[in-house]
Amino acid sequence: MSENEHTMPDLQTMVMEWLRAAGRFWGEPGREDGGPADEEGGSRQAERFSIEAYAAMMKTYQAVSTAMSEPSAMDSLLRTTTILPDITTTLLATGMKGYFALQQQIVDKIGRIGNSTDPYRIDNIDQETLRAWSEIYQKEIRQYFNIPQLGLSRFYQERVNQALDKLNIFSTALAEFIQLLWLPFEKSYHMMHEKIEELTRSGNLPEDTRAYYQMWVKILEGHFMNLFQSPEYNKALGETMDALEDYLAARSRILQDMLQTLPVPSRKEMEDLCKEVYLLKKKIRSLERANRED
Amino acid sequence: MEKSKIPVDMILKHLAEQAEVHQVRVQKATDVLLGNLDTEIAATPYEVVYEEDRVKLKHYNAVLPSNETMRTPLLVVYALINRETMLDLQPQRSVVKNFLANGINLYMVDWGYPTYKDKFLTIDDHVNGYMDDIVDFVLKREKVEQINLMGICMGGTFSVIYSALHPHKIKNLVTTVCPTNFDTRQGLLHIWMRWLDVDKMIDTFGNMPGDLMNFGFLLLNPARLMIDKYIGFLENMDNKPFVENFVRMEKWIFDSPDVPGETFRQFIKDLYQKNLLIENRLVIGGRHVDLSKITMPMLNIYAQYDHLVPPEAAEKITSVVGSRDTENVCLDTGHIGIYVSSKTQKEFAPKIINWLKAREGRYEPAGRDDTESAAERVHPSAKNIYPGVKISEESNHAGKKELFFDNLQGKQSIRNHP
Structure with missing residues (x-):
């Protein structure tokens, strides 16, 4: 059993190792590029900013990777992978439940033909x-x-x-x-x-x-x-x-x-405008009529 | 040998014969459909003499000399649903041509196509606005004090309202397939309109879409209007005149302007749902529509098999107006057949022409400058000399319903059968 543990590392150990390695890999270029860039003059300011941003991002990634490689974080991650099928199953079950209920109704109906x-x-x-x-x-x-x-x-x-x-x-x-x-x-x-x-x-x-x-x-x-x-x-x-x-x-x-x-008026704006025109026309019509009758 | 209960041989023989007939028909139909078809509608010449917003007034060119034309012009007001072109659908069955040939000085309202900006227009705007402006224009143009008014369907309802509010301008009132009593369970339209949440509908659509209304009309009888009608077309598509008239009818049926939202809302709520008009409780533009003010002669024509405006919805009006000269005429046809079927062409237009002429008093050239007061004119029928004669008795059968289809008209009617 103990031999097996050495020869066949468990999933948790493998993922932890991979995350550490990934953190180191992405961390190194950031450190190497960051040094010379800081020593450049103001003419290369834009380049320096991008390098700094890259270095900051890598540091964050390294921190997250390191944190994720902790046994407790790994537990949480693995728990997620365990419950993911449950979530999927629940979602699928809802859809299938509906589908089967509908099928049942159709079958019942066919039975009555x-x-x-x-x-x-x-x-x-x-x-x-x-x-x-x-x-x-x-x-x-x-x-x-x-x-x-x-x-x-x-x-x-x-x-x-x-x-x-x-x-x-x-x-x-x-x-x-x-x-x-x-x-x-x-x-x-x-x-x-x-x-x-x-x-x-x-x-x-x-x-x-x-x-x-x-x-x-x-x-x-x-x-x-x-x-x-x-x-x-x-x-x-x-x-x-x-x-x-x-x-x-x-x-x-x-x-x-x-x-x-x-840059076009909305329906609400058009509606307000139409209503204003409508009311104005109505007013003019009634004035014209009153004028005619006088 | 005993004859089979299932005449398979005969059925197959008929099928074979029909297959041959169909093949020949398809060949002929190809020639017809690819050839020159005359499907023009509303071909009678007219002039647009007045325009206001989307509304136009058509004046048809007289075909008779002025001394044979009736002095009092006739203004026809069509519904806001579909178009007035129905009165001039095909040359051989044109109410317009019939009127002109008999000396009617004819004006017709074309309501046009309402757009979104027209959604606020109410019944008041149509009746006391457009209609009254048009009537004033015609009175001035023809130099007369009164006109004859003819309303069709919803346009008839408008004409009744107008005549109650402006009775002094109307000499004779003619209503055709005009809904005025909405408290009836005859016809699906009246049943469906009861539950309609018109507020929500108009708030959503703005104007009532014409296509939606048309879809509703098709649903009144899908078996006939969506299947049988086109089977009929397939069976006759080698017949050129049939195809031409069929296409004319299709053009008319599916030419459906939207109805201005507020007008539709008011029409459904105040009329279909509350039935205020016939109960003499309708208020339009702040004025009470008092039916007792309709004292001019009134001719009310409706159709026995009308599924949109059943007899019960149309016939009551003459008993509640103030006029003593009223006449109900029930024709043996449907809502559209009344205007386009060959049979009613011989009854409908001649009836109106003769009725108007009987009340014209005398014939003078149109457009003369010697106006006389309405009070001086002689009403030959000041008393009810033509009491409510029905030329076709209404069916009183009850029981299973059977549908009858007016030739080509596309909109059928329902007849009760024992």
């Missing part, structure tokens, strides 16, 4: 499937965009995060809305199957292929009409519009930040 379709009924909309991703985002992911930002640029970072958050919410809402719009197609498909089955049994299958299209489009239309009057559709439409408006407002705030750096 083939069940009898109620004609022109949209009231058994599968809300859980529609909501799955939305809930995962709200519970597991959204908070990352709300981490408080620090420093001089915190407001700008916050606005970018907000826009990303709103974009995600809009994309989710839009996906749900589109899925709702897909429902009538799905239901019409099943209903067409049932209808064809029925016509086959009774021996009344149309010979003209256009008759099938007419049948399908009429069924589809009926399903759409029912969907559009359902509370679920109105709710989804409202949420999608809300999410779109929130995203556009958040995006606009970022654009305003960007416009501040350009």
Whole structure:
């Protein structure tokens, strides 16, 4: 065991040795270059400054390397490498959890395919499937965009995060809305199957292929009409519009930040100007009218 | 041998036949689509006689001698949604041409394309601003004391408001597919507008985007408007006149100016959501819109299968205005079919022309300098000589809904079926 320790140095010792060697390697040129540079006259002041800066940087690096080669620092560093997979696993687990939940919903849904379709009924909309991703985002992911930002640029970072958050919410809402719009197609498909089955049994299958299209489009239309009057559709439409408006407002705030750096008026400034012009015109119109009537 | 329940042989035979037909059609369609197509809309000559900001006033060139032209000019006010070009969509089905051929001295408001600076414009600015300025201009130009006013859809609502606020300037009022009663569950638009957070929408967009509205209209019936319509096009794309008219309609449908934000906000909140107009509680520009002030003759035309302005939204107005000479006419068509379908071309424009002529009193050349006071003019129908006759009874069936599609118009209507 002790032999092994000598012949196969552990990871901690190896890293410590490497850091010491690196510190010495980068430390030497700094000392060698720094001497002659200090002896030069004022004409080489700029060069000296850069050499001094380089030497200072090397000293800092050497200090950090030396400190890092201490056993306690190494322990901390190695602990980090130990917990890094845990962090990665947690992050991945969150994403995978959501993905699997969504998969499960889809599998459940596929399992239901083939069940009898109620004609022109949209009231058994599968809300859980529609909501799955939305809930995962709200519970597991959204908070990352709300981490408080620090420093001089915190407001700008916050606005970018907000826009990303709103974009995600809009994309989710839009996906749900589109899925709702897909429902009538799905239901019409099943209903067409049932209808064809029925016509086959009774021996009344149309010979003209256009008759099938007419049948399908009429069924589809009926399903759409029912969907559009359902509370679920109105709710989804409202949420999608809300999410779109929130995203556009958040995006606009970022654009305003960007416009501040350009020599062009911002939307707010233009809006103020437009309002002033509008009020002035209104005033002039009313004065002109009063003048005409006099 | 017993006949098969699934006539596979016949189905395949039809498929083969259709494949041949399609091949020939595609060949012909290529010639049609690559050839010279006349898809111009709004081709009837006119002159822009007045402009204010984005708004223009068109005056159509008379086709009849002045002694055969009606003295009282007709001002047509279209909606802020889509464009007035719909009245002159194709030469054979042009309400404008029909009016001119029958001696109407025709003016039409072109609302133009609102830009971001127009977002503050309210209904007051449109009605008491632009419309009133235009009416004053026409009165002065034609040297008359009153004009005939015809409003279309939202423009009809504006015309009702205008007539209540400025009744002395209007001789006859014609409203067509004009929403005035918003307390109805007929039509998806009325249902959807209830929940709409219009404040948030306008605060975000500034003006109401025309494309967004168009998308909403398409969603009213995607099966017909986004699928069946284009299947119909594919089936007829070897037919040149069909293709030309189809493209004309497409040009019109997707030519959608934005609606000024504050106007849209007010229209949705005060009308769709609070229904203030028909309840006689609407205030515009600080003035009460008192419907009892509408004492001039009023003709109200609407469509039985209109999914945007269903009969229930349009027909009530004549019972609450102050006029004793009112008439409701319900045509057997949809919201757009009323202006463009070949069938209603024979009913719609002639009805308006005859109704106006019956109330003109006498015919004098337009632009004469011998103005007479409105009070001196004879109203042949001071009493209700044409009581609310409906030329087409409204369907009272209930139950499953079936949709009917007006030829080529692209916007369909809903009919109740037993």
